[in-house]
Amino acid sequence: MASTVDRAEERTGSSFAPLREPAFRRIWTASLLSNFGQLFLGVGAAWEMTRLSSSPSMVALVQTAMMLPLMLVALPAGAVADMFDRRKIAIAGLGFSSICGALLATVAFLDLITPWLLLFFLVMIGTGVALYSPSWQASIPEQVSKSNLPAAIALGTISYNVARSFGPALGGLIVLAAGAKAVFALNAAFYLPLLLAFAFWRRTHKPSRLPPERIDRAIMAGARYALHSPPIRTVLTRVLCYGLAGASSTALAPLVAKEMLGGDAATYGILLGASGVGAVLGALFVSEIRDRVSCESAVRLFAFGTGSALIVTAFSHSLVVSSMAFFVIGGCNILTIALLNVSVQMTAPRWVTARALSLFSSAITAGIGIGAWAWGEVAAYQSVTFAFAASGIAVTATAGLGIFMPLLREEEIDQDSVDIGYEPEVALPLTLRSGPVVIEVEYDVEPDRARDFYEVMMKLQPVRKRIGGFDWSISRDIANPQLWIERYHCPTWGDYLRMRDRYTQAEFDLQEMADSYNRSGHGHRVRRMLERPFGSVRWRADSPDLYQGPVGYIGP
Numbered sequence: 001m002a003s004t005v006d007r008a009e010e011r012t013g014s015s016f017a018p019l020r021e022p023a024f025r026r027i028w029t030a031s032l033l034s035n036f037g038q039l040f041l042g043v044g045a046a047w048e049m050t051r052l053s054s055s056p057s058m059v060a061l062v063q064t065a066m067m068l069p070l071m072l073v074a075l076p077a078g079a080v081a082d083m084f085d086r087r088k089i090a091i092a093g094l095g096f097s098s099i100c101g102a103l104l105a106t107v108a109f110l111d112l113i114t115p116w117l118l119l120f121f122l123v124m125i126g127t128g129v130a131l132y133s134p135s136w137q138a139s140i141p142e143q144v145s146k147s148n149l150p151a152a153i154a155l156g157t158i159s160y161n162v163a164r165s166f167g168p169a170l171g172g173l174i175v176l177a178a179g180a181k182a183v184f185a186l187n188a189a190f191y192l193p194l195l196l197a198f199a200f201w202r203r204t205h206k207p208s209r210l211p212p213e214r215i216d217r218a219i220m221a222g223a224r225y226a227l228h229s230p231p232i233r234t235v236l237t238r239v240l241c242y243g244l245a246g247a248s249s250t251a252l253a254p255l256v257a258k259e260m261l262g263g264d265a266a267t268y269g270i271l272l273g274a275s276g277v278g279a280v281l282g283a284l285f286v287s288e289i290r291d292r293v294s295c296e297s298a299v300r301l302f303a304f305g306t307g308s309a310l311i312v313t314a315f316s317h318s319l320v321v322s323s324m325a326f327f328v329i330g331g332c333n334i335l336t337i338a339l340l341n342v343s344v345q346m347t348a349p350r351w352v353t354a355r356a357l358s359l360f361s362s363a364i365t366a367g368i369g370i371g372a373w374a375w376g377e378v379a380a381y382q383s384v385t386f387a388f389a390a391s392g393i394a395v396t397a398t399a400g401l402g403i404f405m406p407l408l409r410e411e412e413i414d415q416d417s418v419d420i421g422y423e424p425e426v427a428l429p430l431t432l433r434s435g436p437v438v439i440e441v442e443y444d445v446e447p448d449r450a451r452d453f454y455e456v457m458m459k460l461q462p463v464r465k466r467i468g469g470f471d472w473s474i475s476r477d478i479a480n481p482q483l484w485i486e487r488y489h490c491p492t493w494g495d496y497l498r499m500r501d502r503y504t505q506a507e508f509d510l511q512e513m514a515d516s517y518n519r520s521g522h523g524h525r526v527r528r529m530l531e532r533p534f535g536s537v538r539w540r541a542d543s544p545d546l547y548q549g550p551v552g553y554i555g556p
Contacts, residue, residue, distance in 0.1 A: 019155070028159055040171040057377060065123050074133065077358055091198050094128065137341075153341060210494065224468075226359050234408070256322060259384060307396030311389055311393070435492035437491075437496045438487065439529075456517070470489045
């Protein structure tokens with residue numbers, strides 16, 4: 001008995017260990033208050049929409065409006081967070097949300113609110129939150145030690161779900177007592193403590209030795225990394241499907257409270273509160289589940305749990321039974337999302353962490369946002385009962401995705417970039433815009449080792465592609481079978497220099513493995529060539545290059 005208690009205390013201690021670190025503790029505490037404001041906004045907006053419109057589709061669009069910015073803005077926000085000071089980006093996003101929240105409250109107090117105006121302000125507030133979110137999540141490793149990172153990520157979800165446990169019920173009471181306009185005002189005010197917490201955080205910003213990428217190139221780099229990284233690509237697909245299938249619980253909860261249970265805003269708050277309590281308790285076990293069960297097995301189990309609870313909700317007319325079902329839904333949802341979120345954080349290198357997390361946010365919010373609209377349409381044409389039952393079956397079916405795209409157990413890897421050496425020799429007057437650049441790597445391989453070498457190169461191919469290489473190929477000389485040529489492009493010289501800065505130790509080790517097949521024993525031979533398609537050469541030698549950027553190689 002005593003050993004059981006000791007293990008429980010140890011687990012609880014490790015779960016809250018990141019709060020011993022001052023910067024994380026201050027920001028986490030302030031985020032708890034802002035999450036209360038966000039939950040107040042969701043309850044007030046949903047209930048206000050039931051007053052402004054009797055259409056189930058319009059009620060469901062409240063969730064879509066709050067999630068849409070996270071789907072559309074998250075990736076550019078992640079790119080910006082990777083390019084600039086994450087602290088300043090977080091402050092900008094929180095400030096924008098607070099201003100938009102104050103404008104919504106003003107319009108509500110003047111009795112000028114309409115259904116579409118309400119949705120507009122929800123989108124604007126969500127845009128600020130979407131700008132802030134990747135910066136906050138990507139900066140967690142800078143606020144805690146690496147050993148506390150999984151627990152810190154879980155605490156980020158606990159912060160939201162502590163608020164969700166009590167916020168909806170409290171928000172419902174505030175709506176009943178003072179109206180939705182009071183909730184809108186509180187939402188605007190509750191962003192301010194978090195804004196101040198980031199303002200007083202003394203973050204050490206380490207600017208890149210290269211100028212920031214263009215935003216479109218940064219977004220493309222993040223998308224290509226996810227596309228060519230099998231673990232992250234699988235996580236994004238699975239979380240998108242999970243969100244699509246299970247969005248009914250958040251989108252149609254007001255209708256469960258009003259139509260199936262015959263309640264009011266307080267009933268709606270109780271349902272969301274039960275879901276939040278389940279989420280808080282579930283988040284406490286994230287670290288233990290990661291240690292004891294594979295991510296794939298856990299996600300499948302939680303899919304069955306969520307699906308069963310949704311089906312129970314579909315046929316329940318009891319507040320107690322529905323609350324228990326929402327409790328299970330909340331726990332299974334947060335455990336699924338937290339486990340997948342930790343997988344992304346532990347897998348993505350530092351240079352692309354914010355973009356990987358923004359893609360994760362985009363995937364889950366796209367699933368919930370589109371799913372909310374879809375299940376709202378199903379409820380409008382059929383019934384709330386039918387929508388919940390169908391949603392439960394769909395969530396259960398997502399467990400079968402593991403057969404085709406199983407989740408891999410992420411390895412503890414060094415996510416920092418390494419200096420790869422092999423400093424380029426430059427004789428041409430290059431600028432960062434010069435390009436395209438063609439890279440050829442020559443290998444001299446014993447013929448009887450050709451198959452093993454080829455298999456290593458097939459592993460190296462996605463590495464080149466996800467860190468910036470295009471049009472990758474591997475060729476073998478038909479006159480000299482020992483000679484192999486690896487070839488790929490970079491759009492500009494600046495893109496090539498950034499590519500060199502993105503290798504992690506694991507990726508560099510793979511390059512070293514390929515080099516070990518070179519029988520000369522002197523590593524590989526690299527040729528870097530500036531491609532000159534028709535029209536790119538200046539007509540006269542004295543024609544000026546209007547770009548006055550850095551020349552030649554920049555770096556150590």
